[in-house]
Amino acid sequence: MPGTQQQFLVLLVYLLIWDSPGVFGSYRRSSSRCTSIPKSMALCYDIGYTEMRLPNLLDHETMAEAIQQSASWLPLLARECHPDARIFLCSLFAPICLDRLIYPCRNLCEAVRSSCAPVMACYGYPWPEILNCNKFPEDHELCISSITDESTSSRRMPRASCRDCELEEPSSAKEIMENLCISDFAVKIRISRKNKTSTIADFDLDSKLEVLKHGPLLKTETHTKLQQWLDLDATCVHNIMRGTNAGVYLISGEMQNDKVVVVNKAYAWHKKNRILQTAVRRWKHYKCKA
Missing domain, CATH: 1.10.2000.10 (Frizzled cysteine-rich domain)
Known part of the structure; x- marks a missing residue:
């Protein structure tokens, strides 16, 4: 617990x-x-x-x-x-x-x-x-008080920022691979909008996935967890897609309490993007720093 x-x-x-x-x-x-x-x-x-x-x-x-x-x-x-x-x-x-x-x-x-x-x-x-x-009542009254001691907590608050869930423009293949090293998972996915008139909701995930890194994301639950991410964090998905109705992306992130997928980085997948192509090709043999 x-x-x-x-x-x-x-x-x-x-x-x-x-x-x-x-x-x-x-x-x-x-x-x-x-x-x-x-x-x-x-x-x-x-x-x-x-x-x-x-x-x-x-x-x-x-x-x-x-x-x-x-x-x-x-x-x-x-x-x-x-x-x-x-x-x-x-x-x-x-x-x-x-x-x-x-x-x-x-x-x-x-x-x-x-x-x-x-x-x-x-x-x-x-x-x-x-x-x-x-x-709400003053802290000396009977009420639910703050539990986390922010002065001693090792967690950074807030973790999110206005730059979260924006497409990244990597400067090198090494930058991408180092990001994959610190991420729990990395997956190449295709996202499409179910309702083209919708602004931030109703996204669908293609059944074909290319998993670069599983981490705690089990193979049997990968598609389900990513679809859950599309449903729960639609604003994030909307930012990544930038108004397009469909696209292929390389996403990476972390598993929150081994239950919820949180995407931290996203790259638009284009065949002409040599940096991204090189990073994915080299990733299989790349050794992350301990």
């Missing part, structure tokens, strides 16, 4: 211990209901608890609405902008089923906003007013 999730479970136990009437006000059971978090709610399924309240803290009345609205945040999580982003979002989309509503603390909101808002701005989306951090 990842360290962040372990810390989150400890926090939940703390909240359960302090869940007594009269403290911070009670929550009316009659105004809401407890329901299981379904697998189709990918954002919050397996978050550390199994039941949530509806309506949630974003006033979504039905599970269908909560699932639909929460799915729009999956691409941001794929960009790994902050380790606590999922905890923050799920505290709102799928609040834990206690006798009262437990809001995220203001410091958690501010930490996630400071790292994720710049990434959202890269794609033209402002931090939404519905997530205004001033609306």
Whole structure:
């Protein structure tokens, strides 16, 4: 179990211990209901608890609405902008089923906003007013606080930037091969747009793949994981394709928690691109630095 999730479970136990009437006000059971978090709610399924309240803290009345609205945040999580982003979002989309509503603390909101808002701005989306951090309780109150210590964390935040998911223009074959060395996987794929009138959604992956490097990406799941990437990170795919309806690309990236594909580099495949052709030809015999 990842360290962040372990810390989150400890926090939940703390909240359960302090869940007594009269403290911070009670929550009316009659105004809401407890329901299981379904697998189709990918954002919050397996978050550390199994039941949530509806309506949630974003006033979504039905599970269908909560699932639909929460799915729009999956691409941001794929960009790994902050380790606590999922905890923050799920505290709102799928609040834990206690006798009262437990809001995220203001410091958690501010930490996630400071790292994720710049990434959202890269794609033209402002931090939404519905997530205004001033609306959330102070850190000394009963609330879900920030788990990650950013001053000691070894993870760079945010990992994504405005240059992520842009076609690369390599200066040498060695540059490409060194990038492949530090990547978990590298695959040559053909992407096409299902709906040519769509702007950033509905992309399809050709069945033929040329895998240069598998890494943790198993052969049996390569196509499925890459199609999942097309579905979850459509904005990234749109940036790579630059308005074309179909194209062949050499992509590389990492596996996030051995589950989600995150593409970091992409090169447009052209037969006349001698640098790319040379890199792929030499890659089979290239020895990466230890």
